[in-house]
Amino acid sequence: MATAGERLKVRSADGAAIIDLPSEVDATTETVLRDAYVEAAAATRTIAFNFGGVEYINSTGIAVIVGILARARAAGHVVRAFGLSDHYREIFEITRLSDFMAIFPSESSALGPR
Amino acid sequence: MLSFARSLRWVRGRHAEPTAPSVRAADRSAARPSRRTPETPHVDIAPNDPLVMYLLSAPGPVALDGLRLDSPALRDLRAAGVKLVVPLVSQGELIGTFNLGPHLSDQEYSVDDRRLLDKLAAQAAPALRVAQLVREQEAEVRARERLEQELRLAHLIQQQFLPRKVPDLPGWQVAAFYRPARQVGGDFYDFIELADGQIGLVVGDVTGHGVPAALVMATTRSAIRSEAPRLVAPGAVLARVNELLHGDMPSNMFVTCLFALLDPVRGRLRFANAGHDLPYVRRAAGVVELRATGMPLGIMADSRYAEAETILAPGEGLLLHSDGLAEAHAPDHAMFGFPRLRDEMGRHQGGQPLIDGLLEALDRFTGPGWAQEDDITLVTLTRSARSEPREIASFVVPSRAGNERVVMDRVAEAITAAGIDMPGLARIKTAVSEAAMNAIEHGNRFSEDVPVGVQVLATDDEVLVRITDSGGDRAMPEPSQPDLEAKLAGKEKPRGWGLFLIKNMVDDMNVRTDGPQRVIELVARRKGGRDGDSGRAS
Numbered sequence: 001m002a003t004a005g006e007r008l009k010v011r012s013a014d015g016a017a018i019i020d021l022p023s024e025v026d027a028t029t030e031t032v033l034r035d036a037y038v039e040a041a042a043a044t045r046t047i048a049f050n051f052g053g054v055e056y057i058n059s060t061g062i063a064v065i066v067g068i069l070a071r072a073r074a075a076g077h078v079v080r081a082f083g084l085s086d087h088y089r090e091i092f093e094i095t096r097l098s099d100f101m102a103i104f105p106s107e108s109s110a111l112g113p114r
Numbered sequence: 115m116l117s118f119a120r121s122l123r124w125v126r127g128r129h130a131e132p133t134a135p136s137v138r139a140a141d142r143s144a145a146r147p148s149r150r151t152p153e154t155p156h157v158d159i160a161p162n163d164p165l166v167m168y169l170l171s172a173p174g175p176v177a178l179d180g181l182r183l184d185s186p187a188l189r190d191l192r193a194a195g196v197k198l199v200v201p202l203v204s205q206g207e208l209i210g211t212f213n214l215g216p217h218l219s220d221q222e223y224s225v226d227d228r229r230l231l232d233k234l235a236a237q238a239a240p241a242l243r244v245a246q247l248v249r250e251q252e253a254e255v256r257a258r259e260r261l262e263q264e265l266r267l268a269h270l271i272q273q274q275f276l277p278r279k280v281p282d283l284p285g286w287q288v289a290a291f292y293r294p295a296r297q298v299g300g301d302f303y304d305f306i307e308l309a310d311g312q313i314g315l316v317v318g319d320v321t322g323h324g325v326p327a328a329l330v331m332a333t334t335r336s337a338i339r340s341e342a343p344r345l346v347a348p349g350a351v352l353a354r355v356n357e358l359l360h361g362d363m364p365s366n367m368f369v370t371c372l373f374a375l376l377d378p379v380r381g382r383l384r385f386a387n388a389g390h391d392l393p394y395v396r397r398a399a400g401v402v403e404l405r406a407t408g409m410p411l412g413i414m415a416d417s418r419y420a421e422a423e424t425i426l427a428p429g430e431g432l433l434l435h436s437d438g439l440a441e442a443h444a445p446d447h448a449m450f451g452f453p454r455l456r457d458e459m460g461r462h463q464g465g466q467p468l469i470d471g472l473l474e475a476l477d478r479f480t481g482p483g484w485a486q487e488d489d490i491t492l493v494t495l496t497r498s499a500r501s502e503p504r505e506i507a508s509f510v511v512p513s514r515a516g517n518e519r520v521v522m523d524r525v526a527e528a529i530t531a532a533g534i535d536m537p538g539l540a541r542i543k544t545a546v547s548e549a550a551m552n553a554i555e556h557g558n559r560f561s562e563d564v565p566v567g568v569q570v571l572a573t574d575d576e577v578l579v580r581i582t583d584s585g586g587d588r589a590m591p592e593p594s595q596p597d598l599e600a601k602l603a604g605k606e607k608p609r610g611w612g613l614f615l616i617k618n619m620v621d622d623m624n625v626r627t628d629g630p631q632r633v634i635e636l637v638a639r640r641k642g643g644r645d646g647d648s649g650r651a652s
Contacts, residue, residue: 028516056519058547059611066601066608073602087540094618095611096598 008036014111016046016080021054025061037068045077048110049101052083062095069100082110157194157213159187169201170208174232175223176201198223200235204243212238264325268298271328275335281305281313283378283495285575287431287465291473291492293438300327300369301436301489302335306342313378314342314351317434317493318371318390318411326367334359334369334411348373348386349421352408356388356419359412369411372434379621379639381426381497386419391440391452394433394459395424396496401460404432431464431496438490439472442480450479464496503571503578506532510565511550513558513583521550521568525579528570534640536577542638545619548612549581549634552590557583557632576621577638585632590625593617 011018017040022029040047049065072079082104084092092098104110159165165185169176176199178192191199191213200212212235217223223231272294280288290303300320308314316338320327337355345351351373359369372393374385385393389410392403408419426432435455442450455472462471469492476490507528511517525546529536536542550566558564567582593613600606617623622637 056547058518058544058551059615060551060609062611062615063608066598070602070604070608074604085540087544091544091615095596095614100598100602 006032008032010036010040010043012043013107015044016048016111017041017044018048018050018107018111020050020052023053023055025054025057025064027060027064029061030064030067033064034068037071041072041075041077046080047072047077048080048082048104048107050083050107051081051085051088054083054085054088057088057091062091062097065097065101069097073100080104080110082107157187157190157196159208159211163187166208169199169211170203170206172201175199175212175228175235177223198228198231200231202235202239202242204239209239209243209246265296265298268323268325268328269294271325271332272298272300272302275302275332277303277305281307283313285498286378287494287496287498289464289466289469289492289494291469291490293486293490295323295438295486295488295490297323298328299323299438299489300331301438301491302331303434303491303493304335304338306339308343308346308375311378312346313376314338315374315376315434315493315495316371317393317436317491318369318388319436319489319491320369321367326364330359330363330367330369330412333362334371338371338373342373346375347421348375348384349408349419352386352388352411352419353417356409356411356417357415360415360417363412368413371411374432374434376426376495381428381430382423383426383432384421384423386421388417388419391435391437393435394456395426396431396433396459396464397427398429401456403456426495426497428497429499431459431468431494433459433468434491434493436489436491438486438488439476439492442476442484442487442490444480445484450476454479464494468494468496500576501574503573503576505569505571506534507570508568510567512562513554513560513564513566514562515554515560517554517566518547518550521566521581522547525568525570529572529577532572534572534577536638536640538638541619542577542579542636545616545623545636545638546579546581548616548619549579549636552612552616552634553581553583553585553632556588557585575640577640579636579638580633581636582631582633584630586627586630588632590632590634593623 008019008022011020019036019040022032025033037047069079079101080103081092081101083106084103089098089103092101092103163185164183165187168183178188178197178199181188194213195215196213197216198214200214201208202210202212212231214223217227276292277290280290292301292303294301300322302316302318302320304314304316306314306316316335318331318334320330320334334355337358338351341354342351345354352371355371369388370390371388372385372390374383374393376383385404385406386408387406388408392405394401395404404422404424406420406422409417411417440450440452440455444450454475458472458475459468462468472492507524509524511520522543526539526543529539529542550568553566554560558566564584569580569582571578571580591613593616596610596614597606601608616636620636621639624635624637626633626635
C-alpha cells in the first residue's frame with residue numbers, strides 16, 4: 001500500500017502507462033499521485049488509472065483527480081480508469097468525472113483501442 | 115247494420131281502407147305521440163278545441179252538417195268526409211270518437227242507427243280506455259328499462275376508469291372511497307405513478323349525470339394520464355388538459371379537477387386546482403384548506419392554473435373529496451356543509467378510519483333511508499408518524515485531519531451492530547466522512563481541543579446521523595453542482611465537492627444551528643429510499 005512519501009509504480013503496457021492507485025485517494029496522497037502522473041505523462045499520451053486496490057475516495061481525492069484531468073486536458077493526454085467499485089463508479093457519474101475520464105471494467109479493456 | 119261494415123271505422127284501426135273517409139279521432143291528449151298509418155288520413159282533436167267540449171256535452175252521436183263551431187278539428191273532419199261523430203267518453207273524458215262517413219243508402223242516419231251507435235259507444239269507451247291504459251303502461255316500462263340500461267352503462271364506464279386499488283406507498287396510509295348516486299354523476303379519482311417515485315393524485319367531477327358525464331369523465335382521465343408523465347407540473351398538466359377538452363366538450367358541460375404531485379419521500383405536495391372543492395390537510399394545529407385558483411376544465415380556452423405547494427409532515431393527512439358528501443342534505447333540508455366536513459376530518463385518524471368516520475358522520479346527519487343525491491368520492495393520504503428515533507451510538511472525536519475516517523468507520527460499525535440491514539451503507543459512509551471532514555475543517559478549524567460530536571439514531575424506516583461542530587456562527591452554503599468544466603479549464607479550484615457529495619449520497623440533509631453549535635443531520639431511508647439497490651458498494 002502506498003502512502004504519502006512513497007512513490008507509485010508506473011507500469012507501461014501496449015503504449016500506455018498504468019498507475020496502480022493506493023488504497024486511499026485523498027488530499028494526503030495528492031503528491032504521490034501527481035508525481036506518478038508527471039512520470040507517466042512524460043513517457044506516453046495515454047494514462048490509465050487502476051482503481052482496483054482503492055478502498056476510500058473522498059472529496060479531496062476527487063479534487064486531486066480533477067487537478068490531474070485538468071493538466072492532462074491542457075497537454076492533450078488521454079486519461080482512463082478501470083477497476084472501480086460500483087459505489088465509486090456511481091460517484092464518478094454523479095460528479096461527471098466519467099464524462100472526461102472513460103471508465104473500463106478491466107485493465108485489458110482500458111488498453112484496447114477506443 | 116250493413117252500413118257499419120263500410121262506414122264505421124274504429125279510430126285506431128290500422129287497416130282502414132284508404133278510400134274510407136272516416137278515420138282516426140282524437141287521442142285523450144293530442145300532445146301524446148300517436149301511431150300513424152301513413153295510408154290512413156287521420157284527424158287529431160286538440161285538447162282545447164271547442165269540439166271537445168261540444169262532444170262531451172252532446173247526448174249522443176253528433177251530425178256534423180249544420181254544426182257551427184270555430185273548430186280546426188271540425189274542419190278537418192269535414193274535409194275527411196266525416197258526417198257523423200260518436201263521442202267515446204270514459205269517466206267524463208273524451209277518449210276517442212267513432213267517425214262515420216255518409217250512410218251507404220245516401221240517407222241520413224236514422225234514429226235507430228244513432229241509438230245503436232250510442233249503445234255501442236257506451237260499451238266501447240271503457241274497453242278503449244283499458245286498452246289505452248295498458249299501452250301507456252307498456253310505454254312507461256319501456257322508458258324505464260331504457261333509463262335503467264343507460265344507468266348500468268354509465269356505472270360500467272365509471273367503474274372501468276376508477277383505480278382497482280390504491281398505491282402502496284411506504285410510510286403512507288392511502289385509502290379511497292367512491293359511491294355513485296343512483297343517477298351516476300361524473301366523479302372520478304386516479305393515482306398516476308410518475309418518474310422519481312412521485313405520484314400524481316387526481317380528483318374530479320364532471321357536470322351532469324349518466325352516460326354523457328361518464329364519457330367526459332373517461333376522456334378527462336385519459337388526457338390527464340397521458341399528459342402527466344410528460345408535463346409533470348400540475349399547472350401545466352391542467353392547462354394542457356383544458357386545451358384538449360375545450361372545443362371537444364358540449365358547451366353545457368365542464369369538469370372540476372384537482373391535480374397534485376406528491377413526493378412521498380419528502381412529503382412535498384405540489385398542486386393546481388381547476389375549480390374543484392378545496393382539499394384539506396390535517397395538521398397538529400388543525401385542519402387547513404389548500405388553495406390554488408383556476409377555472410374548471412373545458413369552459414375557456416387558454417385557462418391558466420396557479421400552482422401551490424405544501425409539505426405533509428409525518429402524522430399529517432390529506433383529504434381530496436367531491437361535493438357529494440359536503441352537499442348532502444338532511445330530511446330538514448340542512449346541508450352537511452364544508453365546515454362540518456372539516457371538523458370531522460380533524461376528528462379522525464387518517465386512512466380507512468378517516469373514511470369510515472366521515473361516512474358514519476354522514477349517516478348520522480342524513481338519517482336512515484337517505485337517497486344519495488350525488489356521487490361521493492373521498493381520497494385520503496396520511497403520512498405515518500415518525501417512530502421515536504432510538505440512539506444506537508454517540509461519541510466525539512478531536513478535530514484532527516483524518517479523523518473523518520474514524521467517524522465514518524464507527525458510524526458504519528454502529529449501524530451494522532444494531533442489526534440494521536442497510537443496502538446503501540457505502541453511500542452513508544461517504545456522506546458521513548464528508549460531513550465529518552466539513553465539521554473538522556470548516557466548523558472547528560482543526561482545533562483539536564474542540565470536539566466533533568457524532569450521534570447515530572434509527573427509526574423504523576430511517577437512519578439519522580447528526581454531526582455537531584462549533585460553527586454555529588457560520589452559515590453553510592447551499593449544495594450545488596460544481597462547475598467541472600471551469601475546474602478542468604483551470605478557472606476554478608479543483609476542490610469544493612463535499613456538500614454536493616453529501617446531498618447526493620443521502621435522502622435528506624438538514625442543517626441547523628443551536629447557539630454556538632451547528633448540526634448537520636443526514637437522513638438515509640432504510641428501504642424505498644435512494645435506489646435502495648446499492649448493496650453493491652465496495
